[in-house]
Amino acid sequence: MYEFTPMGWLKHCVFHPIEGFEDLRWKKQGSMKIAMGIVVLLFVAMVVNRQLIGFQFNGAYTKVFNVVPLLVQSVVYFFTWVIANWSICTLLDGEGRLKQICINSAYALVPYIVSVFITVFLSNFMLLEEAIWLNAVYYLGMGWSVVLMFQAMKAVHQYSVLKTFFSIVLTIAAMLIILFLMILLLSLFQQVYVFFYSIYTEISYRIRG
Amino acid sequence: MKTVQMKKAIKKAISLTLATLCVSSTMLTAYASEPYDSYSYDFWDDPVPAQAAYKVNDTYTGKNLGLERLTDPEDELFISKNISTSLSGAKDIFFEETLEEFWVADTQNSRILRLNKDLQLIGCYTGVDSTESGKASFNAPTGMFVKVEENGDVILYVGDTQNSRIVKCKIVDGLNCECLLEIGKPDSAIYSSKSNTFLPEKILVDGADNIYAVCTSLNAGSAQFNYKGEFQGFYGANRVEVTAEIIRRQIWRIFASDEQLKSMESAAPTEYKNFDIDAEGFIYTCTEAANTTTDAVKKLNAAGYNIWNNDAGNEYHFGDIVTGSTYDAATNTNYTTRLTDLDIDKDGFINILDYSTGRVFVYDEFCSLVTIFGTKNNNSDQKGSFNAPNAVETAYGNVYVVDGTKNDITVYSTTLYGSYLKQAVLLYDDGRYEDAEPYWQEVLDRNGTCSFALLGLGKAALNKGEYKLAMEYFEDCYAQRSYDRAFKYYREQWLQDNFILVFVVVVALLIFIAVFSTLKKKGIIKKRVRKVKKAAPERKKTKKELEHEAQIAAELEAQKAEASEAFEAQEAEKEEE
Numbered sequence: 001m002y003e004f005t006p007m008g009w010l011k012h013c014v015f016h017p018i019e020g021f022e023d024l025r026w027k028k029q030g031s032m033k034i035a036m037g038i039v040v041l042l043f044v045a046m047v048v049n050r051q052l053i054g055f056q057f058n059g060a061y062t063k064v065f066n067v068v069p070l071l072v073q074s075v076v077y078f079f080t081w082v083i084a085n086w087s088i089c090t091l092l093d094g095e096g097r098l099k100q101i102c103i104n105s106a107y108a109l110v111p112y113i114v115s116v117f118i119t120v121f122l123s124n125f126m127l128l129e130e131a132i133w134l135n136a137v138y139y140l141g142m143g144w145s146v147v148l149m150f151q152a153m154k155a156v157h158q159y160s161v162l163k164t165f166f167s168i169v170l171t172i173a174a175m176l177i178i179l180f181l182m183i184l185l186l187s188l189f190q191q192v193y194v195f196f197y198s199i200y201t202e203i204s205y206r207i208r209g
Numbered sequence: 210m211k212t213v214q215m216k217k218a219i220k221k222a223i224s225l226t227l228a229t230l231c232v233s234s235t236m237l238t239a240y241a242s243e244p245y246d247s248y249s250y251d252f253w254d255d256p257v258p259a260q261a262a263y264k265v266n267d268t269y270t271g272k273n274l275g276l277e278r279l280t281d282p283e284d285e286l287f288i289s290k291n292i293s294t295s296l297s298g299a300k301d302i303f304f305e306e307t308l309e310e311f312w313v314a315d316t317q318n319s320r321i322l323r324l325n326k327d328l329q330l331i332g333c334y335t336g337v338d339s340t341e342s343g344k345a346s347f348n349a350p351t352g353m354f355v356k357v358e359e360n361g362d363v364i365l366y367v368g369d370t371q372n373s374r375i376v377k378c379k380i381v382d383g384l385n386c387e388c389l390l391e392i393g394k395p396d397s398a399i400y401s402s403k404s405n406t407f408l409p410e411k412i413l414v415d416g417a418d419n420i421y422a423v424c425t426s427l428n429a430g431s432a433q434f435n436y437k438g439e440f441q442g443f444y445g446a447n448r449v450e451v452t453a454e455i456i457r458r459q460i461w462r463i464f465a466s467d468e469q470l471k472s473m474e475s476a477a478p479t480e481y482k483n484f485d486i487d488a489e490g491f492i493y494t495c496t497e498a499a500n501t502t503t504d505a506v507k508k509l510n511a512a513g514y515n516i517w518n519n520d521a522g523n524e525y526h527f528g529d530i531v532t533g534s535t536y537d538a539a540t541n542t543n544y545t546t547r548l549t550d551l552d553i554d555k556d557g558f559i560n561i562l563d564y565s566t567g568r569v570f571v572y573d574e575f576c577s578l579v580t581i582f583g584t585k586n587n588n589s590d591q592k593g594s595f596n597a598p599n600a601v602e603t604a605y606g607n608v609y610v611v612d613g614t615k616n617d618i619t620v621y622s623t624t625l626y627g628s629y630l631k632q633a634v635l636l637y638d639d640g641r642y643e644d645a646e647p648y649w650q651e652v653l654d655r656n657g658t659c660s661f662a663l664l665g666l667g668k669a670a671l672n673k674g675e676y677k678l679a680m681e682y683f684e685d686c687y688a689q690r691s692y693d694r695a696f697k698y699y700r701e702q703w704l705q706d707n708f709i710l711v712f713v714v715v716v717a718l719l720i721f722i723a724v725f726s727t728l729k730k731k732g733i734i735k736k737r738v739r740k741v742k743k744a745a746p747e748r749k750k751t752k753k754e755l756e757h758e759a760q761i762a763a764e765l766e767a768q769k770a771e772a773s774e775a776f777e778a779q780e781a782e783k784e785e786e
Contacts, residue, residue, distance in 0.1 A: 055684055056693040061253060125700070128693045 006031040013107045017147050021104055021155035032099060035106035042109055043074040045116040054123035057131065077175075081105060084174035085153065089167055094157030104156045108148035115141020244593045245568070245584035251660055252687035254530045260656040262571070262580035262627030263608060265593030266620040271295030274322070274618070275330040286333060286383050293318050296616040300351040301411065302602040302609055306555070307357045311602070312365075313611065313618070319347045321367060323383070326604070328618065334365070337378045337388040348372045352411035352423075364389070368409040368422060375409050375422055375434070392420070395432065395440035403429040403443070411483050416490055428480040430513065431494075445513035447478040447496060450503035481507070483600075487553040491516070495527075495561060499545035506551065506561060506576075517576065525576045528563050537566055537585075554603035556635055562610065567595035569608060569621075573634050577661065580630065582621065583610065593619060606631075626655045633665055642669040660686035671695050676702060 004012055009029045013020035024030050047070055050060050082102045089096060096104070119138045126134060154164040247261040271277075276294040278284045298317035305312065310331070311324040323332030336346030348371035356364045363380040377390035394400070394407035409422035409432070418436035421444055430446035449455060455476050465473065481504075482497035492509045506527045507515040517525055528546035529535065537544050549564035557574040567585035572578055586594035596614035603609070606628070608621040623631065633648035642665065649665040656662070667682030668691065676699035683692035704711065728734045 056689045056696065058689075063253065063255075127697050127700075128690070 004029070006034055010034060010107055010110065013104075013152075014110050014148065017144075017151050021107075021148075021152045024104070024107075025100070025155050030100065030103040030107070032103060035103045038106040038109055038113065039075055039078050041113050042078065043071060045113045046070040046074045048120050049116050052124075053120050054126065056128050057123045057126075057134070078105070078109075080175045080178050081171065084178055085167070085171045088170045088174050089153075089157050092157075092159075092163070092167055092170075094159065094167065096153075096156035100156050101153075104152035105149065108152045109145055111141045111148065112145035113141075115144075243582070244586065244591045245582060247580060247582050249581060249659070249661075250526075250530055250578055251658075254526070257658050257660075259580065259659065260626045261582060261624055262630055263569075263582045263621040264624050266607065266622040268592055269328050269618045269620070270616065274324060274328055276322075278330055279333055286330065288333065288335070288384065296322075296611075296618075298613045299611045299616065299618075300599050300613060301353060302600045302611045302618065303353060303355055304602050304604040304609075305355045305357065305363075306604075308355075308363065309604075310355075311604075311609070312353055312355050314350050314353050314367075316349050316351050316370075316613075319349055321347070321350060321353055321365065323380075328620075332380070332383040334378075334380075334384070334386050337376055337386055340376070340388050340391045342372075342374065342391060342393065344372050344374070347376075352409070354412045354414050356414055356418075366412045366414055366420060368412040370408050370410055370425070373407045373409075375412060375420060375438075377420070377438075390438045392434055392438040395434075397440045399442065400432065400440055403427060407432075413484055413486055413492065415486060415492070421484070421492070423481065423484060426480070428477050431481075431484065445481075445492065445494060445507065445509040445515075447481055447494075447504040447507075449476045449478045450501065478504075482548070483550045485551055485553050487557065488555065493551055493553055493559065495548040495551045497547045497549050497564065499547055499565075501548075505548060506559070526578075527561055527572070527576075528570055529566070529568070549598070550600045552601050552603050556631065557638075558603075558631065558634075560601050560603055560608060562598055562601040564598055567598045567610075569601060569610065573638055575638060577634075579634055579661070580627065593621075595619070626652065629655075630659075630661075634661065637661075637665045637668070642672050645669065660688075664688050664691065667691060667695070671698070674698075 006029070009024060009027075009031075013024055016023075047067070050058075050070065051065065082098070082105055085105070086096070086098045086101050088094075089101075115137050118141075119134045122137070123134055150164060150168070153159070153168060154161065157164070157167065159167060243261050243264055245261075247259045248256045249259040251257045267273075271294050274296075276296075278286045279288045279292050280290055280294055281287055282290070296313070296315050296318070298315075299313055300316040301314035303312045304310070309326045311326070311328060313322040313324065315322050319335065321334040322330060323334070325331050334347075336344075338345060347367060347369050349369075350367045351370045352368040354366040356366070358364060365376075365378050365380055365386060367376045367378070369376050373394055375392040376388060377392075378386040378388045380386050400407075404424065404427040406425065408425035410425055411423040411431075413421040413431075415421070419441070420434040420436075420438070421431045422434070423431045428446065430443035433441040433444040435441055458473065458476065462470065462473070479496055479498035479501060481494040484492050484494045486492050490511070494504075494507045494509065496505050504515065506525070508517050510516050528548050531546065535544060536542075544565040546566070547564040548561050551559060551561045553559055558579065559572040559574070559576070561570045561572070562568075562583075563570065565585070567583050568581055569583045570578065571580045571582075583598070584594045585596065585598070595610065595612045597612055598610050599613040600611040601608060602611075606623045610619045610621070611617075612619065629648045629651040633645045633652055636642075636645035636648065645665050646669040649662045649669070652659055652662040653666065663682045663686035667679045667686070667688065670676075670679035670682060671691070671694070676695050679695040680692055680699060683689075683695055725734070
């Protein structure tokens, strides 16, 4: 059948939304390195979209640049998605393994990332009245990524269309639960930290007299 | 003996240093800045420090105003020996432009004071004679309006609050006025359906002698009377501010029974507190209720509609941009904005007084913030800070604020920075961007973060065709729409200037592609042989896999051996049999 290099496989998946991920699965292909590269690029795209977009299109509060929200919106959301999907689909007889889910999800994000880069580049030469072209590119990329993501999940778990849809809805719910628990955990650890820190200050005051 | 001398010497030295310290400290106060921090809001509604556009000029108490003349028997303005010679809870101030006179409603002393342009007393009116109701003296008048007729008659309108009437009278001399018209509570059913009381507070008279009165707890707008004193209706009511509470109530209404409906509060708009009329006859209102966003300040046409296109109700910001209450370091309290009075000066600047903080907000005619000054002070002992700022008025480029607790009038005068700023804003609003440029430059020299100045300079540069410079200015003040326009022209110009370059590059690219593809067709350039098309190279087996394979092979071997052994054993058994 097909024989590609790892990058060739990525191209094959992106441009063949129907059977690309099925082929990827049957040939047991897909590179974790490339997948991680894509996640990094997703983060870079987020940063670029905030910092390098044409001045007239920039709606962000540019006085302060905080990388943490962008990191959360890209990398953390991605891995939460992967873990949530894995945990849901393991229960729903999905055939995908964690690594496969990770690789397939990352591959599906490529059109979105590319569209962001194109949008940011073009926005530096365009006027507000031409914004419709930028929006067209952006939403095209996003829509394409959504379709790919659906196909990727369908292929990796060998689901029917309806089951894929429900698994994705459940995955989003699971993501919310995971994020909620993470925040809870963070605040708990913060409390613990504050507790120990106050003990430390108390003791240090006593020692100093 | 020596020790005593030493002690004396030390004492002398100490007293000398103390004396110098005292002197230097008094000198320091002479250089003290204003009692408030001027600031402005930037594109993101963040407060940004700014130069002071107004400085405290002077404060006038009853003594400075010359109120002692009222108790001097030899003076022509003598009323009685024991009449108060200070202001008390003054609620309103009005500047009459033809006479150049100030009129002050000295509310708790129940009198109207008439002051000349230097704020010196020239008249005092405690009541009117010969009225229908028989009430002669005023009772807590909170507002007044003065109009000079074409024949030179000075007509005074008084909102005589506690007497529930509006009085129109003609000034006779420094102490007497003659009643022309007395308006009591309107008989109209329309009026009584909205309010049971008639407590007129602020009075306004338009060009056609119609009288408008803001009344206490009347939220249907101001009561409007014609020149004969007949009730005409209500004028310019505020709209109901849509809050979560109002929506909740509206939903409840759907399910509530008739009895429940009766006991429910209806959604009423907040009444506006004060108004002013500009030179063109537009009436501006301001609403005092805390943190009003809907219709906080309105510009009304003759029909009572807000001509600032404002469907959502909160597209224009007035006062401090805060949500909820905000901490104020000057008074060490939390405050919510309460816009108590406004004044439109002759240049069209809108001066709005915030009762909570004592700040005066100055806007241009398009509601862009120009400057903020003034403050409140807990102990109110500082010149230029207020305790109960009640009214604001402008004249001669000065701003006059009446304080109802400190009982004085504070005069703010424009600083050099302020005069440049106002001049620049006026020219800018007229669209004369290039004329405004030198003024903006002066403003920017004194206040580098003034975004209004950057915007003005940007527009001037744009008009002059310096698009790149304009873009830089617009980027600095974050004016995205203006930047977009400058960029449009800049891009156009760039394309025109570099047309040949662009043309050559495009043509070269097209030729290259054409040549390349024909060469490819003819096979002169071979297609790039991709590794991809080759069979994927055999992956090197990992150690584990090799081991695994070896193990499997060994197992197979062993099985074969076992099987053959078993076979041999069977054969052997058969043979034995």
